[in-house]
Amino acid sequence: GSGRADSGAGTATHCPYCALQCGMRISATAAPGGRQEISITPRDDIPANAGGLCQKGWTAGELLTNGARLTTPLVHGEPATWDDALDYIAERIRRIQAEHGPDAVAVFGGGGLTNEKAYLLGKFARVALRTSQIDYNGRFCMSSAAAASIRAFGMDRGMPFPITDLAAADAVLFAGGNVAETMPPFVRHLNAMRERGGRLIVADPRLTATAKSADLHLQLTPGTDLALALGLLHIAIADGYADEDYIAARTTGFEAVRTSLAAWWPERVERITGVPVAQMREAVRLLGTARRAMVLTGRGAEQHAKGTDTVTAFINLALALGLPGTEGSGYACVTGQGNGQGGREHGQKADQLPGYRKIDDPAARAHVAAVWGVDPEELPGPGRSAYELLDALGTPAGPKALLLFGSNPLVSAPRAGHVAERIGDLELLVVSDLVLSETAARADVVLPSTQWAEESGTMTNLEGRVLLRRRAVAPPSGVRSDLAVLSGLAGRLGHPDGFPDDPRAVFDELRRASAGGVADYSGITYERIAAETGVFWPCPAEDHPGTPRPFLDGFATPDGRARFVPVDHRPAAEDIDEDYPLYLTTGRVLAHYQSGAQTRRIGPLVQAAPEAYVELHPDLAERLGVTAGERLRVVSRRGTAEGVARVSGAIRADTVFMPFHWAGRASANQLTNAALDPTSRMPEFKVCAVRVERVA
Numbered sequence: 001g002s003g004r005a006d007s008g009a010g011t012a013t014h015c016p017y018c019a020l021q022c023g024m025r026i027s028a029t030a031a032p033g034g035r036q037e038i039s040i041t042p043r044d045d046i047p048a049n050a051g052g053l054c055q056k057g058w059t060a061g062e063l064l065t066n067g068a069r070l071t072t073p074l075v076h077g078e079p080a081t082w083d084d085a086l087d088y089i090a091e092r093i094r095r096i097q098a099e100h101g102p103d104a105v106a107v108f109g110g111g112g113l114t115n116e117k118a119y120l121l122g123k124f125a126r127v128a129l130r131t132s133q134i135d136y137n138g139r140f141c142m143s144s145a146a147a148a149s150i151r152a153f154g155m156d157r158g159m160p161f162p163i164t165d166l167a168a169a170d171a172v173l174f175a176g177g178n179v180a181e182t183m184p185p186f187v188r189h190l191n192a193m194r195e196r197g198g199r200l201i202v203a204d205p206r207l208t209a210t211a212k213s214a215d216l217h218l219q220l221t222p223g224t225d226l227a228l229a230l231g232l233l234h235i236a237i238a239d240g241y242a243d244e245d246y247i248a249a250r251t252t253g254f255e256a257v258r259t260s261l262a263a264w265w266p267e268r269v270e271r272i273t274g275v276p277v278a279q280m281r282e283a284v285r286l287l288g289t290a291r292r293a294m295v296l297t298g299r300g301a302e303q304h305a306k307g308t309d310t311v312t313a314f315i316n317l318a319l320a321l322g323l324p325g326t327e328g329s330g331y332a333c334v335t336g337q338g339n340g341q342g343g344r345e346h347g348q349k350a351d352q353l354p355g356y357r358k359i360d361d362p363a364a365r366a367h368v369a370a371v372w373g374v375d376p377e378e379l380p381g382p383g384r385s386a387y388e389l390l391d392a393l394g395t396p397a398g399p400k401a402l403l404l405f406g407s408n409p410l411v412s413a414p415r416a417g418h419v420a421e422r423i424g425d426l427e428l429l430v431v432s433d434l435v436l437s438e439t440a441a442r443a444d445v446v447l448p449s450t451q452w453a454e455e456s457g458t459m460t461n462l463e464g465r466v467l468l469r470r471r472a473v474a475p476p477s478g479v480r481s482d483l484a485v486l487s488g489l490a491g492r493l494g495h496p497d498g499f500p501d502d503p504r505a506v507f508d509e510l511r512r513a514s515a516g517g518v519a520d521y522s523g524i525t526y527e528r529i530a531a532e533t534g535v536f537w538p539c540p541a542e543d544h545p546g547t548p549r550p551f552l553d554g555f556a557t558p559d560g561r562a563r564f565v566p567v568d569h570r571p572a573a574e575d576i577d578e579d580y581p582l583y584l585t586t587g588r589v590l591a592h593y594q595s596g597a598q599t600r601r602i603g604p605l606v607q608a609a610p611e612a613y614v615e616l617h618p619d620l621a622e623r624l625g626v627t628a629g630e631r632l633r634v635v636s637r638r639g640t641a642e643g644v645a646r647v648s649g650a651i652r653a654d655t656v657f658m659p660f661h662w663a664g665r666a667s668a669n670q671l672t673n674a675a676l677d678p679t680s681r682m683p684e685f686k687v688c689a690v691r692v693e694r695v696a
């Protein structure tokens with residue numbers, strides 16, 4: 001609890017970016033001109049990265065010294081004092097709510113916020129604002145996998161085993177994940193498996209850096225992941241790989257799934273997915289003969305209007321093979337955002353209360369209301385999901401004000417042009433961020449916030465391991481933590497108590513609020529995290545060791561059994577046609593993170609990946625008369641986006657790819673489809689119909 005690492009120079013903390021939450025040490029030394037020089041070294045005591053970092057992590061120190069940093073609140077573009085800015089926001093909130101009711105003010109959070117911030121944001125919305133209108137950008141990230149895991153296992157802990165278990169597997173199927181670019185140290189675990197003779201199977205429309213290292217690449221048509229999973233399961237059963245003992249002892253519902261699969265014979269699946277039957281059969285053989293095997297999904301399989309059913313189909317496959325809840329095997333979602341796991345547990349989600357509780361469950365409401373000292377009747381019910389919330393902004397029935405923390409939806413939301421119009425109709429937009437992101441640039445009030453290494457807090461990585469981010473450097477004067485912002489606003493709105501700005505105090509309350517819930521943190525303390533290099537939830541008591549593998553003794557369902565759920569393939573929400581004859585799929589590149597608000601301001605990362613590009617197959621390039629390096633315009637029914645042509649045999653000839661890190665004319669999300677999954681409310685980021693034009 002000294003706030004210092006146990007060994008090595010500098011303060012032990014974690015990377016500001018992705019869900020791997022690589023451990024790093026930070027040292028700050030004074031440099032001429034009053035500047036600080038930051039040096040970063042990887043920690044080897046955190047298993048996720050074990051001494052490795054990616055380019056983003058190595059250069060993260062530049063975020064702390066970046067000249068683009070905001071250090072003064074802005075009200076309508078003019079510098080203001082903190083008191084004036086917070087007074088102004090509180091006054092506008094009071095007036096808007098007096099005129100239109102509590103739900104006229106909405107809150108939008110982020111999957112990169114610490115657990116403490118996510119928790120306090122949810123409480124702030126429900127207690128200080130009394131609004132039901134809160135959701136967060138994690139809805140765009142992992143919500144389909146979360147919904148499918150809850151359906152099958154009764155609980156969503158994205159990866160229900162330590163990441164180091166991967167190395168001991170004999171076969172891994174990874175559907176729609178490109179960790180070689182998004183989180184490179186993850187590849188060490190896959191490589192360790194392959195060095196032992198284990199086999200990697202990757203399903204992806206592109207021969208990504210990850211797919212290149214695979215033993216088998218299933219290069220499916222975008223939007224057909226669900227059909228692929230059904231085909232694999234059909235073959236697994238037909239070829240005798242179903243684990244009948246496991247199915248009988250640990251699951252329910254298999255017969256209904258077996259029956260529903262009759263229609264998904266392999267040749268039909270080949271016609272839909274473009275994946276040869278022989279390849280599907282080989283994938284099933286590798287998984288079915290493995291002693292230990294894992295099925296993983298990433299955004300490629302999840303970000304669809306049928307994402308929940310797609311993940312369910314992959315979970316059905318894993319269950320039929322007898323993997324989940326078995327030592328060394330399982331199903332996992334590889335979460336993306338820094339606190340993608342913790343961000344979905346503490347109540348910044350529209351349908352949720354802390355402890356991963358459901359907001360419409362009377363017992364959950366009673367427990368949380370008691371911790372918050374409010375009447376359960378006063379707690380608002382579920383609100384709109386992220387895209388539905390953005391889509392309603394400024395409409396007659398929708399919110400008139402939006403408070404946004406740690407998110408840049410003008411770049412990261414689907415159908416971004418439409419979202420920009422909706423945001424333009426708000427009466428009040430407040431954005432807390434470290435830099436003037438594209439969304440912050442549109443705000444009535446901009447609040448300059450502290451960042452990762454300038455404040456303490458906990459993050460829960462993709463394994464469900466709760467980690468401590470320690471303050472390593474002093475923040476510049478003028479910035480404030482989001483906790484202090486919420487505390488200051490709550491006080492002005494008549495709640496002087498209950499909103500501490502000290503992360504430890506917030507964490508202690510979070511522990512009480514989560515007690516007895518699915519994501520139980522009550523036994524986790526800052527001291528334990530520091531002493532134990534992280535603690536896995538659920539951890540219901542201080543003498544409880546934490547739960548690295550929660551399903552070994554049974555699933556979190558009432559009968560302890562995992563549930564097979566029959567699902568069917570259906571076409572993408574928007575299919576290709578004469579006017580829009582190509583599929584677009586989007587994703588990330590090594591040098592940038594999410595909307596790029598941070599990484600597009602880091603010199604070496606900009607050098608490594610300076611601009612948006614459009615990847616297309618040589619046959620398609622020839623057909624369109626396109627040469628590598630020329631500017632292309634991609635057009636969908638929702639907008640246009642431009643990028644430089646990158647001609648590559650790594651992509652299907654019927655598909656183009658754009659990374660989504662850039663803004664304005666280069667923003668891939670101008671094109672994407674906001675069709676939503678009926679269960680998770682996940683938009684269909686990963687497939688829509690486009691045409692490609694040469695820019696004259």
Ligand code: SF4
Pocket residue numbers: 015016017018019020021022049052053054055056057058182183184185186
């Ligand atoms: Fe690790 Fe992700 Fe940071 Fe890269 S971006 S150093 S993979 S946490």
